[in-house]
Amino acid sequence: MAEMVWCQSCKTVVWAYDHYPHTDIRGFLNEAYMPCPLCGAKGNFDGWGSEDAYGDLKSVAPKEVYDGWSAMKYIAKLHKLEWNPSPDNHWFRD
Numbered sequence: 001m002a003e004m005v006w007c008q009s010c011k012t013v014v015w016a017y018d019h020y021p022h023t024d025i026r027g028f029l030n031e032a033y034m035p036c037p038l039c040g041a042k043g044n045f046d047g048w049g050s051e052d053a054y055g056d057l058k059s060v061a062p063k064e065v066y067d068g069w070s071a072m073k074y075i076a077k078l079h080k081l082e083w084n085p086s087p088d089n090h091w092f093r094d
Contacts, residue, residue: 002068003049005029006081009041013076016085018068023049037086037093048075 004016005026014037015025026047033043050056050071057065057074065071076083086093 007036010039
């Protein structure tokens with residue numbers, strides 16, 4: 001299982017986690033009108049998540065996708081996103 005959220009304003013993955021039940025975190029962030037921790041844009045998130053984070057992707061990109069984290073990075077690359085998730089999964093960074 002893997003889940004990530006990116007800001008559509010700054011085109012950056014701002015939150016990512018594996019071994020997390022598939023949950024629409026980006027929907028919660030948009031409904032709560034949360035600011036992007038990097039650029040401050042409010043409620044402008046999209047995301048990707050999967051119960052089987054790399055099952056379908058490993059047949060498409062077997063050298064790039066080997067676990068949940070590599071699957072998320074592969075999806076980020078496909079969407080031309082910068083990879084800069086919170087290192088400790090805190091939303092507000094000091």
